[in-house]
Amino acid sequence: MQWKLFADIAERAGTDAVAVRLDGDDPTVGDALDALLETYPALRERVLVDGEPESRDGIAPDVNVLLDGADVFTTADGLATEVSEGAELALFPPVSGG
Amino acid sequence: MYVLAVVGPDGAGRADLVDQFVGALAADGTVAVVTEDDPVREADGLPGASDERVRTSVGVGSDGWAAAGTDRTLDDVVDDLTPTHDYCLLDDVREATVPGVVLGGVDYAGDALTTVETGSGVDVDAVVTTLHERIPHETLDSLVERATGAPGAEFAGAIATFTGRVRARDDPDDERTTHLEFETYEGVAEERMATIEADLEQREGVHEVVMHHRTGVVAAGEDIVFVVVLAGHRPEAFETVSDGIDRLKDEVPIFKKEATTDGEFWVHERDTGAE
Numbered sequence: 001m002q003w004k005l006f007a008d009i010a011e012r013a014g015t016d017a018v019a020v021r022l023d024g025d026d027p028t029v030g031d032a033l034d035a036l037l038e039t040y041p042a043l044r045e046r047v048l049v050d051g052e053p054e055s056r057d058g059i060a061p062d063v064n065v066l067l068d069g070a071d072v073f074t075t076a077d078g079l080a081t082e083v084s085e086g087a088e089l090a091l092f093p094p095v096s097g098g
Numbered sequence: 099m100y101v102l103a104v105v106g107p108d109g110a111g112r113a114d115l116v117d118q119f120v121g122a123l124a125a126d127g128t129v130a131v132v133t134e135d136d137p138v139r140e141a142d143g144l145p146g147a148s149d150e151r152v153r154t155s156v157g158v159g160s161d162g163w164a165a166a167g168t169d170r171t172l173d174d175v176v177d178d179l180t181p182t183h184d185y186c187l188l189d190d191v192r193e194a195t196v197p198g199v200v201l202g203g204v205d206y207a208g209d210a211l212t213t214v215e216t217g218s219g220v221d222v223d224a225v226v227t228t229l230h231e232r233i234p235h236e237t238l239d240s241l242v243e244r245a246t247g248a249p250g251a252e253f254a255g256a257i258a259t260f261t262g263r264v265r266a267r268d269d270p271d272d273e274r275t276t277h278l279e280f281e282t283y284e285g286v287a288e289e290r291m292a293t294i295e296a297d298l299e300q301r302e303g304v305h306e307v308v309m310h311h312r313t314g315v316v317a318a319g320e321d322i323v324f325v326v327v328l329a330g331h332r333p334e335a336f337e338t339v340s341d342g343i344d345r346l347k348d349e350v351p352i353f354k355k356e357a358t359t360d361g362e363f364w365v366h367e368r369d370t371g372a373e
Contacts, residue, residue, distance in 0.1 A: 098347040
């Protein structure tokens with residue numbers, strides 16, 4: 001599966017696209033995020049935060065996590081959402097178009 | 099309108115390749131060709147064309163029209179062509195920033211779709227397919243043209259539009275913004291704009307909603323974003339155009355980096371609440 005990174009998050013990683021492979025059964029968004037953070041530890045302090053409400057699974061309030069174009073917290077089971085091999089995941093800050 | 103540049107020396111088969119693109123694109127829509135040659139002031143048969151006191155001279159006849167003038171830039175001309183053409187070929191405009199085919203190793207600042215020695219090495223159909231994956235050029239006029247061509251236009255008595263542009267500064271003491279650079283989550287951004295358009299079109303009296311957001315570098319004073327609403331009457335037109343731009347700013351994954359005379363920053367990291 002593929003992570004897409006945007007804006008300051010992409011700058012921090014030094015790349016805007018990262019392919020990850022997960023070997024276990026029924027991998028989740030959380031597993032894909034762990035794999036990403038293992039390869040790019042500099043993202044850890046930007047993306048994770050302590051003491052956030054449980055509904056955000058420890059993800060900073062100003063970070064969006066999308067699975068195939070949909071927010072995993074508002075449309076799915078957060079980091080527990082299962083992902084398929086061909087999934088496209090995305091991490092981005094608050095939007096600022098217009 | 100999709101804009102494609104073909105750049106390279108005359109000896110690299112550029113004219114022949116432009117002709118092949120004209121053939122491929124004309125099968126699918128209306129085509130414009132723009133060059134940077136300087137023939138216009140010498141145009142035959144245009145009264146005043148070589149008279150410096152005349153700003154614009156135009157000939158209109160039963161076979162068509164020809165015009166010459168001194169007051170249009172290349173960007174102005176491309177904008178003017180946008181509502182009425184599906185494709186625009188820029189013939190050897192090397193400072194363009196649009197998708198381009200680069201021949202003979204010349205420098206090209208835009209998005210090079212393919213770089214080859216001569217025109218005979220270009221797969222025209224493959225270039226056209228790639229061009230269609232890029233975000234087309236739109237202007238306020240081209241969006242209004244699309245909205246007024248929609249079904250239901252006969253019941254519509256109002257068009258309301260919003261244009262967002264790059265503000266150089268908020269007050270006289272601010273450092274100047276030179277440009278904004280937009281990064282777009284391509285695919286998802288278009289999906290979300292289509293959802294907003296479809297939602298707003300469900301409203302009573304709203305016939306068509308069209309939105310477009312530019313990406314990449316947009317200089318101070320240039321347009322960034324457009325929302326066009328075709329509606330029965332003005333109250334729903336104004337309300338919908340206002341809700342449309344608000345939802346676009348809240349929901350569409352586009353990110354703005356601001357460059358001022360003082361430095362660069364991501365707008366979401368320094369949001370003062372001003373819009």
